[in-house]
Amino acid sequence: MPLPRTDRSAPRELASTAWPDISPDAWVLVPVGSTEQHGPHLPLDTDSVIARAVALRAARALASGPAGPPLVAPTLAYGSSGEHAGFPGTVSIGHDALAVVLVEMVRSLSLWARRIVFVNGHGGNTRTFDDAVGRMRTEGHDVAWTCCEAPGGDAHAGRTETSVMLHLAPADVRTQRAAPGDTRPLAAVLPDLVARGVRAVSPSGVLGDPTGACAEEGRGLLEEMVRATVRRIEAGTADQRGRLVVPARPAPRPPRATTGPDGMKTEH
Template identity: 70%
Template sequence: MRNDQATELAHTAWPDVPPDALVLLPIGSTEQHGPHLPLDTDSVIAEAVARRAATALPAALVAPTLPYGASGEHAGFPGTVSIGHEALCAVLVESVRSLSLWAGRIVLVNGHGGNTATLDTALRMLRTEGHDVAWTGCAVPGGDAHAGRTETSVMLHLAPEQARLEVAVAGDTRPLAALLPELMAHGVRAVSPSGVLGDPTGASTAEGRRATDAMVSAAVRRITAWTVDHRGRLAEPEHPPMSKELDQQVIRP
């Protein structure tokens, strides 16, 4: 059954928390996203995906977004706040241990690629302890790496007042695989002085809506199927369980 609004944990009184609730915890970051996007871009996207997915999932609660992640590669830019791998891992582990005292299943909805290794480490530990937890990302197949056309389009859809196209510039447009060795060794600034990995040119609200719809639909498919790999990631089901009616509900803005 679909709700018109996601139920937010922060705004819920304890007697109203459903038994064995499904909790979606958005994981974001506070890091540079070029000269044209805000520092909370990853958090905005993760929260939007979690909230919209929750409207199509029974007894789902959206926990407050975790706004800090492992963003050391962006440390060369003012405004970035990174808590690093060890601290993030500890926060994730203790958060899930606490949630597990009353929640049913827990899904971490991740908006920042730099958090991936930490999520894998934390989820392996938590699942070994017996917690019913998994994580899923907010990626768009074929999208550029960072603050390019894909993310800019999504932000034009979700928070248009925060996307400043008039100061957008193209960054290094090579595939992420080609950039990674230098990026990991010297940080993003060594690869792209603007902080952009990709090209925002051509970004549009319509493209951002399509990308957001795709991320939300993927999250609902994965959560509904609940196929978890050895790293704790939710996999795409071989036969998506969503009906056409449910899919239409998920992508409604």
């Protein structure tokens, strides 16, 4: 949710900044979400709300780093959500249109921003980010992307997203409507999702079980998303698709045995 503009510790938001106040070494976080069904109990902007919250909180944590504070751009609230097309309210611009938007955003931002990081809140956008950001990196742009992930979370509109939204926007959660949907792991339902869409798998649109969700759990999940985002951005390591990763720590070297003058072996 937006932080008050009177809060001096709040991240700087691009939308409320005048152009003379943008530094020549500015860098930008761009939240990207979706407008799509999230079951009968969550709002259509769930992915966008979460992506924005992660970007704002990550920007605050990054402000004291060596790269200086990033600007947070307005949220891109439309994504590739064709799998949710069977539900009223869903607005999808599809893979091709989203790719064009991302490419043109990078080309425009790169005229004045030295670095761009997209913070993605919708899993359906992944293929588009892989293609578009990878292409922009081959053009020489300093751009990467990362996603809002909760380890062990369920797929869609289940306990994970419901808990986070109870923390961020409790007034928008219709808790009395929360009910389990298809609770199988995403890998098990993915072929049907791709072939027939979410509604064929779960008439309610829920992939998971939102019952038992709570705001306190959501606060912890959001904090973990922010910590992971900050770690990836600070590491600055991206794969060939432009997706930020945390470099694996090198394995410790095994101790080397040597033999001393007394014939005793030692390890060091």
